[in-house]
Amino acid sequence: MAEYPSVDNIKNIWDxxxxxxxxxxxxxxxxxxxxxxxxxIRY
Incomplete structure (x- = not known):
């Protein structure tokens, strides 16, 4: 399991x-x- 700042960050790493x-x-x-x-997250 890993945590990333955003989905775009994951896609950038993957590509x-x-x-x-x-x-x-x-x-x-x-x-x-x-x-x-x-x-x-709702505040």
């Missing part, structure tokens, strides 16, 4: 050149499930 290199190492190593849950 980055640096992550693509790491992603290649992970492919085929196991199953992964990605869930993005946004929390709306």
């Amino acid at each position: 980055s050149k640096e992550y693509q290199e790491i992603k290649e190492l992970r492919e085929g190593a196991g199953n992964e499930y990605i869930f993005i849950i946004e929390k709306k």
